[in-house]
Amino acid sequence: MSTLSDHIEAYIKRMLRSSQDNSIELSRAQMADDFSCVPSQINYVLSTRFTLERGYIVESRRGGGGYIRIGHVQVGDDHTHAVRLLQSIGSELSEKQMENVLAYLKDHHVISPKQLQLIRGIVQQEVGSISQGKDVLRASVIRALLFFIIESKS
Amino acid sequence: MSTLSDHIEAYIKRMLRSSQDNSIELSRAQMADDFSCVPSQINYVLSTRFTLERGYIVESRRGGGGYIRIGHVQVGDDHTHAVRLLQSIGSELSEKQMENVLAYLKDHHVISPKQLQLIRGIVQQEVGSISQGKDVLRASVIRALLFFIIESKS
DNA sequence: AGGCATAAGGTCAGTATTAGTCAGAAAGCG
């Protein structure tokens, strides 16, 4: 956690956790001012870290009284939702898609940071050594690992 | 007679030992500067000496605030033979070979009967849906799963 | 109602800052 983006991300997540309904509303200009950066920096953080794929919903309005609202998808049963997420992985999975899936599961406490690290390492090991079909193999390995973790919990 | 790579390796391992959680973060450019070498030398050392096989997990990020993070997982003595077994799995693994590996690990209490069943199911699910290269995919998935299980015990 | 001022937020392309890759040179070792 070192860059400005990381700090803004952490700040927003902190606000979300302390909110009543997993949803907060903020002013872009105010945020930019608080963190001493240009307003578009906030957009950058939102678009790279608070995506739908990671379980976040961002709405906004311009003009007077404008705002940015960030919601965190919360599902009653983490288990069934995680399984659904896995099922949604197709026959191929890019590196970026994988990161999104892992970020989602970490943010929903399905996997620990330590497990995330280990999974990354294993995937890198397996996928790195081949020249073709990386996305296909990545999909299989990730699905296998995550399925194992999720099933082991029940 | 030790090479520059050896020194870098020793330095990193020293840092790891003195770290709190068997994990350190470093800057590639900084390291290269400290050792008066080109940055890619660091990659060379990492790829030849800090492999997953040896219990190291290397993650990195490019761009502003980029880093290289190295984690070390200590495998208990009773599991070193299991790791060796995994290493002996080549690029392909037949169904029969897989059963032998699983039986061995079950007999040595590395995996439980329940886990064995789960692993079989997962592999079947992943491998069953493709027409070519079953043995290759099976090798990867099995290696990934078993590695995860073994490392998780540390 | 129409027009204009003000007050938000959005986009995008360019710059800066890291790290990764790979082929080939150099060095070490039978």
Place this chain on the structure above:
DNA sequence: CGCTTTCTGACTAATACTGACCTTATGCCT
């Protein structure tokens, strides 16, 4: 000498950050 390991540097890729310019909403004033 031939093979393996180490080392280098040019090129590539990813991520972070900035600022100029654009779009949309609100309200006030005629």
